[in-house]
Amino acid sequence: MRIAVVEDDDSVGEALVDALSQVGHAPVRMRRGADLLLGHREVDLVLLDLGLPDDDGMTILRRLRGVSQVPVVVLTARDDERSVVRALRAGADDYVVKPARLGELRARIEVAARRRRDVSGADDQVVESGDIVVDLAARRVDIAGVEIALAPKEFEILAHLVARRGEAVSRQELMDAIWGDAYVAISRSLDVHMTSLRAKLGRPDAIATIRGYGYRWSC
Incomplete structure (x- = not known):
C-alpha cells in the first residue's frame, strides 16, 4: 500500500518510512501539507502530522477532505481531547499519539484502509x-x-x-x-x-x- 508519511521531523519521518517498508508498504515521504494536497491521488493512505511548517495539519485535513476520501490516520504529539475530537470531526479515520508503538500503528493503518473500502464499496467482486x-x-x-x-x-x-x-x-x-x-x-x-x-x-x-x-x- 502506498502511504503518504506527512512529517517534517526527519528522524521521525525516516523511522516511519523504514518501519513501513519492512512490512511491504511503499511509503512516500512528504514534509509539507502542500505536498499532500498536490500528491494525494498518488497514495492509498495518509499518515498526517498536525504540526507542519506551512500550515496547521487540521487545516490541511479539512482541505484534503474537500477533494478526497483517502484514509487518513493522524499521527501527532497533541494528546488533548479537543485535538482528537476536532481531527475526527474534520474527517480523520483514526488518531494516534506519538510516540506510537509500531505494531499498533500498523494495525490501525490496516483497519482504516479496510473501513474506508467497506464504506465506499471499493471491494469489487x-x-x-x-x-x-x-x-x-x-x-x-x-x-x-x-x-x-x-x-x-x-x-x-x-x-x-x-x-x-x-x-x-x-x-x-x-x-x-x-x-x-x-x-x-x-x-x-x-x-x-x-x-x-x-x-x-x-x-x-x-x-x-x-x-x-x-x-x-x-x-
Whole structure:
C-alpha cells in the first residue's frame, strides 16, 4: 500500500518510512501539507502530522477532505481531547499519539484502509490483474480465459490476498482468517496450500513473499 508519511521531523519521518517498508508498504515521504494536497491521488493512505511548517495539519485535513476520501490516520504529539475530537470531526479515520508503538500503528493503518473500502464499496467482486480474473462471489479464477480449478482453502487464500491487493498481509492474519484459532497447529498447511496455489496460477510474481512477515498480491 502506498502511504503518504506527512512529517517534517526527519528522524521521525525516516523511522516511519523504514518501519513501513519492512512490512511491504511503499511509503512516500512528504514534509509539507502542500505536498499532500498536490500528491494525494498518488497514495492509498495518509499518515498526517498536525504540526507542519506551512500550515496547521487540521487545516490541511479539512482541505484534503474537500477533494478526497483517502484514509487518513493522524499521527501527532497533541494528546488533548479537543485535538482528537476536532481531527475526527474534520474527517480523520483514526488518531494516534506519538510516540506510537509500531505494531499498533500498523494495525490501525490496516483497519482504516479496510473501513474506508467497506464504506465506499471499493471491494469489487471481480478483480482483474492482467490476464488473471478472480470472481470472489462465484469463487472462480480464470487465467487467459481458462478456468483454473482451486481447492477450497487455495481459493480462500487467494481471495483474502486479492481483496487486500497491494497490501502486506501477515501469515498470522491469513491463518487466522482461513483456519480460525487453530492456526498455530496448522502453520505448515499454509505453506502447502500456498505452494500449490502458486503452481496452479503459473505466475511466480503474482503472490510476493515478504520475508519474516507474510505475503502480498502483486499483480
